[in-house]
Amino acid sequence: MGLVITYEILFEVMQAPFSRIVPGSVVPPTLRVESELDDLRLGLRQWFEKNDPGPQPLEYAARMAALTRWQRQLHRAGFIGLSWPTEFGGGGMGLSAEAVLCQELATTSMPQLINRLALYTWGPTILSRGTQEQKSRFLPGMLDAGEIWCQGFSEPDAGSDLAAVRTRAQVSGDVLVVDGQKVWTSRAELSKWNAMLVRTDPEGVRHSGLSVLIVDMGSPGVTVRPLLQMLGEPHFSEVFFDGVEVPLENVLGGLGNGWDVAMEAMAYERGLFVLERTTGLRRRLADLVDRLDALGKIEDAIESLGVLESKLDLLDAQVFRTLGHQENGTLVPGSSSVDKLFLADVYQDIFATAFDHLSDEGLDDGWINDLLESRSVSIYSGTSEIQRNVIARLLLGL
Amino acid sequence: MNGITAIEVASTLDHLLADHASIDRLLHAAASEAPDSTLLTALDEIGLAELAVPEEMGGLGLDLDQLCVVGWVGGRRLMPTLSRLKMSLVGPLVMGGLPGAPSTSARWGCGFPAIGSPPAGGGPAEGWVEEGARVALVVGESASRVVDLGRPDSVVEPSPGVDPGQGRGRLRFDPDAATVLARADHARIVDRSRVLVIAELSGIADRVMEVSVDYARQRSQFGRPLAGFQAVQHKLADMRAGCELIRSAVSRLAWLEEPRPELTASLSAATVSVARQVAEDAIQVHGGMGFAWEYGIHLYYRRCLALQQQLGGTASLRRFVGRSIIARRKTQ
Ligand SMILES: Cc1cc2nc3c(=O)[nH]c(=O)nc-3n(C[C@H](O)[C@H](O)[C@H](O)COP(=O)(O)OP(=O)(O)OC[C@H]3O[C@@H](n4cnc5c(N)ncnc54)[C@H](O)[C@@H]3O)c2cc1C
Secondary structure, rough: OOOOHHHHHHHHHHHHHHHHOOOOOOOOHHHHHHEEEHHHHHHHHHHHHOOOOOOOOHHHHHHHHHHHHHHHHHHHOOOOOOOOOHHHHOOOHHHHHHHHHOOOOOHHOOOOOOOOHHHHHHHHHHHHOOOOHHHHHHHHHHHOOOOOEEEEEEEEOOOOOHHOOEEEEEEEEEEEEEEEEEEEEEHHHHEEEEEEEEEOOOOOOOOOOEEEEEEEEEOEEEEEEEEEEEEOOOOEEEEEEEEEEEEEHEEEEEOOOOOHHHHHHHHHOOOHHHHHHHHHHHHHHHHHHHHHHHHHOOHHHHHHHHHHHHHHHHHHHHHHHHHHHHHHOOOOOOOOHHHHHHHHHHHHHHHHHHHHOOOOOOOOOHHHHHHHHOOOOOOOOOOOHHHHHHHHHHHHHO | OOOOOOOHHHHHHHHHHHHOOOOOHHHHHHHHHHOHHHHHHHHHHHOOOHHHHHOHOOOOOOOOHHHHHHHHHHHHOOHHHHHHHHHHHHHHHHHOOOOOOOOOOOOEEEEEEEOOOOOOOOEEEEEEOOOOOEEEEEEEEOOEEEOOOOOOOEEEEEEEOOOOHHHEEEEEOOOOOOOOOEOHHHHHHHHHHHHHHEEEHHHHEEEEEEHHHHHHHHHEEEOHHHHHHHHHHHHHHHHHHHHHHHHHHHHHHOOOOOOOOOHHHHHHHHHHHHHHHHHHHHHHHOOOHEEEOOOOHHHHHHHHHHHHHHHHOOOHHHHHHHHHHHHHHHHH
């Protein structure tokens, strides 16, 4: 008997994936930016108008210092950690408030948040997995950028294959003693805390026996050797650990649970982190339109600009859906790899298109640097190949 | 041909560049935004600029296909742009018996329409200039001329751009007031320059592809070499296919009986995009290493981008090609 596809069956098939995520819901949840947030939006705009720090210094160290000051200022004005509980200095609002902040920072061309790794990735992970003491100790310093965070995952022989980390941490009384090497650690030299994935059980194989440790970068035995990235800036470092003592209470999420904690952190990295990138890209697209217009070149670029704008809209939609799931605790493992994969695509497309259209005339260093930098987006926090592997494994079950 | 073959020249060049233009030295040049002057001198000394000069005028009389071989080697080793320009443009120009043009051994510069110059031409030129240069070949939108740089109305300001090791500068001169020493065969110059750019792209793409294949063989993740993952194999296969395509374009153009500007422009636009993709994939296959300064993969990418600019930008090349097919349909 052939299958007759009725309207009912079709409807059920269409609903199935959604109802599995949120029982009873037909439309997948997506983050909604409510109109109650209009006040926040307005407040931000007024504050930015008065406190616009202007163009940032070109020189790396000076720029980092200026960005740190900027976040501190925003924090004093009450705009940082909007979605965090008030008891840790947050604003007690929803994720949509954070989304408004991201959007407003970008549309008004304000500088980025220097401690975004802490705010978007490790803060939420500590809120979810940390002890009360860890929350009180670590969260406040994230907000005012008084304590910058870095993430020590990658090692020379453990890049895409993160479970191959070899840096060891051995329990000795009430401390762990860390020995080993990390590489490509962004902003290590500015950081107070390093969220590291280390092997705490020497017998542990691959994903087992790993732990996430919060390591004070000022501890004796930590050596930071800056590496230049493609633009010649010391953006990341090799970090060496030689008998570094870390208090046992700095283990996040329990000894031996490192892989799960790390994966949860990576999932947070996809939400607001990607949104922040997206809104930044919107601003650059607007800059591109202005530049082409000033050069009288806009006609030739209309179709390309249309492609970029609709890709950005789609990326936004994807990110808002992810944020919605994050807020509801319904994020399907693996689904946020789509965000990262598509982010890299859009990011690289925008600056490649800009280069193509501006290369006869009107290309300045800013556009060149953005193009070169765009090549890193398909590499950091999981390469595009790894995102595809994850999608194949977790979403398709292959 | 004085008994010296293009292969011999190419091999001499390869050795010289291997010694003098290691990745470390190229990175140093990029960081200091100036080419290595001892390298430029060494390249002059092997007579690069005389390669295309006819034998009766004291040159080696290499034909275009032979120059392409030399250009390909230059691409592989990221030879300074100015040396390639002297070989492909300045030499043949002098060969053409251009009255008023100084000899190839003079200090030269070579410029193209500058970024931001009015499209009608005339404005400043973006170019590569040797220290103490006295003359420059300026390839404009519609005319090419040899200009005296010794006059106060011409100025060279650094403008390092995307490929900063090349010592690129902005030549500012008033086209009406500047001393034009000679006018050159513009169409021929543009055409030849493009063919040599494609030969250079071919060398760049081949080299960065080989480096990537080697890296993928030697680096292991998940207990096996990167080259063992089909996703990586496909990327490398695309790179290899791209290299073959660029090579085909070089062969097609190097053996033409007479210049075909439209075909040359069209193949330039196509190959520069392919080469750029190959260089981007090379960065990707190298992972974090690909994004690091010290490993130098970005140098290949930067050169592809600089060559795209030198060709006049893909957008305008594509428009040119588009217009020529429209015009062809209308006249048929
Ligand atoms: C700008 C930047 C900032 C960074 N910041 C940090 C940081 O702060 N902290 C940190 O810990 N790390 C950081 N990294 C490192 C980053 O996470 C790694 O570079 C990345 O995970 C890739 O690892 P790798 O460099 O060892 O490349 P490899 O793993 O060696 O990969 C090389 C190539 O092989 C491919 N490949 C590998 N395995 C497979 C497979 N199974 N299937 C298909 N293809 C595969 C990869 O996709 C890639 O194209 C940063 C990197 C960059 C570029």
